[in-house]
Amino acid sequence: MMEKLIFATNNQHKVDEIRYVLGNTFDIITLKDAGIDIDIPEPHDTLEANASEKSFTIYKLTNNNCFSEDTGLEVDILNGEPGVKSARYAGENRDFAANIDKLLSNMKGLTNRTAHFKTVISILLNGKETQFIGICEGIIINERKGSNGFGYDAVFVPNGSEKTFAQMDMEEKNEFSHRKKAMVKLIAFLHNT
Numbered sequence: 001m002m003e004k005l006i007f008a009t010n011n012q013h014k015v016d017e018i019r020y021v022l023g024n025t026f027d028i029i030t031l032k033d034a035g036i037d038i039d040i041p042e043p044h045d046t047l048e049a050n051a052s053e054k055s056f057t058i059y060k061l062t063n064n065n066c067f068s069e070d071t072g073l074e075v076d077i078l079n080g081e082p083g084v085k086s087a088r089y090a091g092e093n094r095d096f097a098a099n100i101d102k103l104l105s106n107m108k109g110l111t112n113r114t115a116h117f118k119t120v121i122s123i124l125l126n127g128k129e130t131q132f133i134g135i136c137e138g139i140i141i142n143e144r145k146g147s148n149g150f151g152y153d154a155v156f157v158p159n160g161s162e163k164t165f166a167q168m169d170m171e172e173k174n175e176f177s178h179r180k181k182a183m184v185k186l187i188a189f190l191h192n193t
């Protein structure tokens with residue numbers, strides 16, 4: 001029987017990416033599928049603490065094995081910003097377009113454009129937490145390119161490619177992706193437990 005895992009997110013893009021990586025090995029239940037309609041709090045100042053907050057919140061509600069992930073874009077010249085604030089960089093309404101506008105404006109004229117995405121996955125199995133990290137290094141370009149994906153994809157070019165994530169299909173993005181790297185570690189862990 002396929003193991004059921006609740007994925008503590010309301011972001012359909014993340015669900016699609018993670019289902020793509022997991023294939024048929026695990027049965028991923030979204031919050032929507034589980035009938036849970038809450039905006040999970042992300043009150044902490046690290047990705048690690050927010051990932052824990054999300055998985056523990058859903059575990060307490062459902063008593064079901066579950067995992068969450070928290071991702072941030074960390075730009076070196078901006079001292080790691082937007083980082084943990086990536087979703088709300090330009091304000092509380094989590095507007096992807098406004099977030100990119102703010103980032104490009106803060107980096108206008110800067111030549112050091114190195115950055116990375118960092119994903120932290122928190123999984124709770126029978127109440128015990130384990131975390132996995134995935135990092136993708138790259139650069140922030142000056143203008144948007146491409147229309148796939150979400151968030152900052154249109155301005156991020158991973159090292160080893162000339163394309164932004166938004167110019168890639170899911171398979172190509174997964175050759176580089178922070179989320180994929182963290183998921184590979186999670187899958188290995190699940191297969192060994």
Ligand code: IMP
Nearest residue numbers: 069070071072073086087150151152153
């Ligand atoms: P959170 O992990 O849901 O808090 O989201 C953090 C924010 O980071 C999202 O709202 C996106 O703006 C951005 N983000 C997370 N993952 C990606 C990605 O794979 N590509 C581009 N932006 C991302």
